[in-house]
Amino acid sequence: MSDSTFTYDQDEKVLCFHGPLIYEAKILDRTIQHDDPTMKGPLYYVHYKGWNKKWDEWVDDTRILSWNEENLALQQRTEEFYTKKKPTMTKKSTIISDTSRKRSREELEKEKDKMEYINKPEIRLDLPEALKCQLVDDWENITKNQQLVPLPREPTVTQILAQYKQYRMEKKSGKEWNAELMDEVIEGLCMYFNKALGTMLLYQFERQQYSDIRRKNSSKDMADIYGAEHLLRLYVQLPNLIAHTSMDESTVVVLAEYLADILKYIQKMQKQFFVTEYQNASPSYVSLVNGN
Structure with a gap:
């Protein structure tokens, strides 16, 4: 082989x-x-x-x-x-006797996570090759070329998902799509995006840009500022995020179907949704990021 x-x-x-x-x-x-x-x-x-x-x-x-x-x-x-x-553990609960297996709190937490996760239904979202290449280009532009996605984006994450819903509701197909379920999925995606962006979806070089955007737009959701580049990064994380929810298997199956259909639409609209030229970071920005 x-x-x-x-x-x-x-x-x-x-x-x-x-x-x-x-x-x-x-x-x-x-x-x-x-x-x-x-x-x-x-x-x-x-x-x-x-x-x-x-x-x-x-x-x-x-x-x-x-x-x-x-x-x-x-x-x-x-x-x-x-x-x-996670809830903060009390001082008493963190004491492990010398006669125990001497596992650290972190190890105990990991084992708990593993036991909870092992029975969770899995969700699989296969990224088309074109979108995988998009992710690679995105990574290279930011981490190697020290460029940035120009913000705010057009269309935003919120606009992309609204356009998807309109497209799907108007498009005649053999499958009937439930508008209420679609709204729930779209709302959930926006919620995940807003919560995960600052902690999971940014490269180190983008963090200063994110801080600046948050400061200038404190009343706005990040789904109303960021676009397809960061939404695609969320898709990479979704299987692992969803695996740790309380959803049952039937719910996960339905959710996966809607998420996969949204992904197909993003691929279909790839040229319209993704930025064609990344923004060169200013010397002062690069200096600030590098701590100079």
């Missing part, structure tokens, strides 16, 4: 999503899956550092991230975003 088939190498140290969080992992084995319709293509058998080997599992490459500074920063942001939601 050619190594060109795989994105990651055996024994490579990587980062891997488990639930909404990202953990250090090592690839123990690789294979190609043809028979399972839910997990086709290259699969990787990973071991999470510091975890019992019973948690070793096969994952596809949508859950794996390369070990680099950008992804380590993403790991930190997702952990900060998620742990802020």
